[in-house]
Amino acid sequence: MAVLPPCYVILGVDQMQALIDAVIIPMEAAMNSVGIQGDFWKKMLSRSKEASQGDLALPCFPFAKQLGCSPDAAAQQIANALELDVGEAVAVGPYVNIRASMDWLVTQLSKTPESKGSILIEHTSANPNGPFHVGRARNAVLGDTFVRMYRAAGYDVTSEYYVDDMGKQVGILCWALENLDEDQVHNLLAEGEIPIEESPHSAKEDHARVLWYQAANLLKAKDSAVDAGVTELVQKSEEADEDILARFEAAYQPVLDGMLVTLGRMGIAFDSFTKESKFIVDGSVEILMDQLQSSELHGVAENGAHYLELESKGVKGKSTQFYYRRGDGSSLYATRDLAYHQHKWTRSVRLLNILGEDHKLQSKQVCIALDELDIKSPEVVFYAFTKLADGKMSTRRGNVVFMDDLLDEAQSRALETVREIRADLPEEKLMKISEAVGVSATRFNIARISPEKGITFRWADALSLEADSAPFIMYSHARACSIQRKAGEVDLSVGLDVTGLSGTAADLIRRMAYMNDELQSAIDSAAPHNFCAWLSALAVDYNRFYRDNYVIEEGVVNVQNLILSELARDHLRRGCEAVGIIPIEEM
């Protein structure tokens, strides 16, 4: 088995910034020598938009006036005056392009990791009232992708699920389970034209119990006694009634467990769960509500309800009041959210929330209220909705595509393909590969889209196994693994010789060298899709390298190429892990 020398076990930081740092001093000298005043150009020196032209680019249009020549000539002058250790500068039209040398790039590959502090990422936190559907899944996939990316970048991450264990959704579920029998449920659903679809998951408690939830919602619309019953339960839960909270838990916990099984199948796990009721029970909500009364924004409605007037804080619309205490003195969901944030800040120095765009206003209100309480606001990433071609998804109305079914379908489609390509493999292995491919493809098809873009769910897109998808990346990784296996035990300690590299090998090194920049910038700009794109590009680069750089030729191992292949394998693996693709070693 080939082993990489320790210096290649990577994680550097901000190679692009390192390059800029290395270039800026000689650049100043060059600017002085051609006679350009000021340092306004420093912010114009940035990553080249034309990757083929180099790593950094400086547009020279603004210098033309100052130097009294054309932009092209200015670029030429600057490039000529520039002397670099880390690469070379070439004028191309009105641009000075700087290309880092292979020597420099390779040193960047061996940078050691840097610990970056803690962050608590809260995501998913779906009401435990029914199975995961593809709409809810966007939160989970996005959230877990952030968790993974932050971890890969050196952060100490806590992934957190906020359990809505009180309130109306759970109240309805609890009421239904305690008051309706199976026949009633089936009759109600038949009347309401909500189909009960038999599936391999019917016995899972999230699938089983959601029928009660749906039925109760139907009944509630025509029988006010139901509403009264639910309201009573909800009110008691808000008073932290132990008996009610225990009955709620008995109702939702099996559902939540079922949901977590689905998430587990997708490789999504949580470090901690916090229940909403905690903040009623421990009295922290009550304390915060008292504190809010001294806010300048504080107001009281006729019936004694308390609110903050947010108009002066830039909140606009029909209602600018943020109610945090009802007329009867009880708290609201948002109020408990305040206590929750206070609690989260005791656990981490950074907080990140992943929320659907429907929570934008709510989140803004909570942030203002937190500010009034002298509590810092969390960072928030919003994502747009996933809808079905024929309209909105709704657990209540049964208009959903369940994640369990989607994953099954993805797996079975992947199986068809694997079976075709790898007829040599035993059934057990085929199943394992197709499961990994199905899960990875499903996740990647969500993660690769910019969060603020709305998604219309289509089976064909969700199950796509084409290029620019997870299987493509997995395939590249599996290929590198196969080469490693074939190469056998080889001593790689000679290190990489950068002289005489082929073009595709150089491209591969360049791509890998900027991995940490890509990761950090995806994190900083809350754009996991950009890191997905980088990972696809890495796979393409590796495939091209593979095409014209033989690692094993006629039984002889080319050590230099093996080092590169191994580096690529390592980068591909870490990239996959950072976006939730399962880096299987054979497919």
Next chain:
RNA sequence: GGGCGCGUCGCAUAGCUGGAUAUUGCACCGGCCUCCUAAGCCGGGUUCCGUGGGUUCAAAUCCUGCCGCGCCCGCCA
């Protein structure tokens, strides 16, 4: 009525702290396995970047009017 977001080739998608021929995939056409996995690689695109103005040496990117789509504006969660 107001707020926020989105509108890029037939479809999907990147770029949007202004700069070089607007990225990538699908679909469509052609080429590449007597050597490491062809789920691969190579080649093939006249896109008024929703639309009308404006700012600029330079606009998909900034400002503004309009059109279309989504989300929100509960003493619900």
